[in-house]
Amino acid sequence: MDKLTFQNTYHLIKPYIHRTPVLTSQSLNAICETEIFFKCENFQKTGAFKMRGAVNAILSLTDVQRSKGVVTHSSGNFAQALSLAAKNLNVKAYIVMPSNAPKVKKEAVKNYGGIIIECDPNINARENEALRIQKEKKATFIHPSNHDAVIYGQGTAAIELLEDYGDLDYIFTPVGGGGLLAGTILAANYFSNGCKVIAGEPEEADDAYRSLISGNIEINKTSNTLADGLRTHLGDRNFPIIKEYVEEIIRVDEKEIIKAMQLIWERMKIIIEPSSAVAVAAVLKDKKRIKNKKIGIIISGGNIDVSNLPF
Amino acid sequence: MDKLTFQNTYHLIKPYIHRTPVLTSQSLNAICETEIFFKCENFQKTGAFKMRGAVNAILSLTDVQRSKGVVTHSSGNFAQALSLAAKNLNVKAYIVMPSNAPKVKKEAVKNYGGIIIECDPNINARENEALRIQKEKKATFIHPSNHDAVIYGQGTAAIELLEDYGDLDYIFTPVGGGGLLAGTILAANYFSNGCKVIAGEPEEADDAYRSLISGNIEINKTSNTLADGLRTHLGDRNFPIIKEYVEEIIRVDEKEIIKAMQLIWERMKIIIEPSSAVAVAAVLKDKKRIKNKKIGIIISGGNIDVSNLPF
Structure with missing residues (x-):
């Protein structure tokens, strides 16, 4: 996978996608004592980066x-x-x-x-x-996550984010099947000056976390998490990228996911789905490392049944 | 009230407010067969245009x-x-x-x-x-709505909207105390080329609608509406402006308010409060007039208890 293919990918898909806005929140910045830039793929067509x-x-x-x-x-x-x-x-x-x-x-x-x-x-x-x-x-x-063209495509959200804010220290994403995480890692490697990528993962479906430890693709025995987009496991196309370059995978529990989701809804007035809240929860759990840094978060989607909420 | 004071107002308050984004939605445009521009004051500081x-x-x-x-x-x-x-x-x-x-x-x-x-x-x-x-x-x-400086201030949301989209045919706002509606009317009169202003009002608190008919400021006998920001009545500073210039006040029932709110949450992934949904419901009720026009809607705020929703 090379930088030129990645750049071409972005130019080819541009007419078919939204360039989603990057939002900020003074109250979230105050809570985290850092500067956070939310790449809002919940505003993408079909409501998700996919x-x-x-x-x-x-x-x-x-x-x-x-x-x-x-x-x-x-x-x-x-x-x-x-x-x-x-x-x-x-x-x-x-x-x-x-x-x-x-x-x-x-x-x-x-x-x-x-x-x-x-x-x-x-x-x-x-x-x-x-x-x-x-x-x-x-x-x-077409596999939803373990497919080169899909991985490149998902990485374009981070390309746009880095075009807008080139000096980010970290980008946080959720990890499920691994397409978004691998694509984001490649984008950070090619288009930033040393920006590191960290993933959030539900404790209840922590296959990626365990895969990093074992060095092999692990699968979930249970997947009892609200973050329904993250119940799948990694694949042979994205795992090597993740294994080599991800800075860390931070596990969060269901309470932390719900709390993060409600916080974003209330403070930012945007609807994010539980899978996106996993990345936010990882940021909230990792306040020490991110203090006074510049952080990007890929808000992966906003598809949720609003008549059946966990709060 | 004159144009110059209005312009000065805008320049003076600029450092203290957000210039809120204007969002669009292909699916909302398709539903309404028109082009709608949502001025998102739910992203304003404190979550509302106030x-x-x-x-x-x-x-x-x-x-x-x-x-x-x-x-x-x-x-x-x-x-x-x-x-x-x-x-x-x-x-x-x-x-x-x-x-x-x-x-x-x-x-x-x-x-x-x-x-x-x-x-x-x-x-x-x-x-x-x-x-x-x-x-x-x-x-x-400082009265929340019946106060000249407040009326000017609230009108600056429409100034920004018209700066971005100068050729709007209509701007829709909710009407409660009348500050936002009067301010928007003044902005449309001074800064647009004939853009008309229409207000949405809950049937359950239709004092402004009745005031237009009687020619006097009427008050609500009941105010049993979810749109808690619209339970107040007009005042002597804003009523003369509204009476002279408002194109129409469209009443909507509680079901229409809830439906409009859910529609925006689901399609646009933004959180709007019931009072804002009143303006959206008025647009949805008035599809014939707005067909193939350019419409602005002031999304007045996003303050709602997300753990206690009507859907």
Whole structure:
């Protein structure tokens, strides 16, 4: 992965994404005794950074591949992102979703133009069904996080943040499947002057934390966390990057996640989802290191059922 | 009230307020078949536009007046705004609040540096207590909405909006005490090319709507609305402006307010309070008139207890 490809990625996806605003908050700065710059991907199309990687994955296909469509399995933000990215690029998107996925998520995928294929709610059924679509439709499988073009795409949020604020000391992201974290690390390596990347991870789904210790990709035995975007594990494309360059992975518990989410809602008047609050909670947990520094946080998304809140 | 004073007001208060962002939403535009520009005063200091008028009211005092402090009665956004504005200008702020005001509101006023004086929870006690402070401390009374400097100050949100988007056809605001509406009308008259101003008002507190019909300031017999910032009535400083220039006052019911609020939360990922949702609900109710126009909406604030939502 090289700097030039990364720069090209950004220029190619630009017309299909929002350049999201970077917000600041005097009260958050006061609480943390530091300067924080919030890169608001909750204002991105489909309400999450996933749009960046989805667009780039489709743009990286050949014309023949595009004519056959793309397929993924996801019930979360990537399903919506791939659906809209595909629609905007005149490509078919087959989305494999478990039959018990919430109706509201199915509706969102449909509204963005995705073609839903339901499967039994387990990982084998999901993968088999995606494989069937690949064979039957000759569609290209796009993994939500373990895919080079996706990783580059997700890293463009940090490119924009560093264009606006080039002297950040740290960027914090959440870590789930590892696409955003790996992309952010690459962006910091290529486009900053020594900015380090730290990830927040739920204690209840701390596979990435344990993977760093063991040196192998670990999986979650439980994933009993509100941060529903972070229940997945790392992959062979993003783990080597994370393993080599991440400064630290900070684990946060569910109470810390809820507290961080409520703090941002109340002080900044923006809606962030629990997965984003994980990165904020990591910042709050690490006040000593960040004191009087310049911190970026990738606010990954804002998709949450506002009629069912944890506070 | 003249254009030059208005321009001076804006330049004087600038260092003490945020120039709030103007957001747009493709999905809201699609729903309304129009172009909408949201002036986000929920991102203003203290979470509401009231900061503008509060700063201007204090700046318009003489040095002797400033040395004696200011007093108001409010349990809402103006109490917080006057407290912070006074603190930032090294002036004492006495805030008369009913003894049964929510603890969280008292805490906010205290945190912003206001001096709370509790009174019995009725309008007479409130006014008597404010009068007592005026006499005892020689403090200057600042009315939250019926005060020239406050009206000018509140109008600066529309000045900024029109600086960014000079060709708006309509600006929508909520109407409660009338300060924001009157200020916005003056801004549109002086700084736009024929932009008209429309207000939204809760059916449950439709004093302004009835005042327009009768030609006199009417008061609310009930004020059973979620939009707690709009339960007050107009005054002799702002009513003449509203009466002469407002294009229309559109009443919306509680269901429409809740629906509009949820729509903005879900689609735009920003937190707006019920009073702001009243202006959005008015836009949604008036789709025919606004079709293919350019619309501004003053999102007046984002102060709401997120642990106690109506959806």
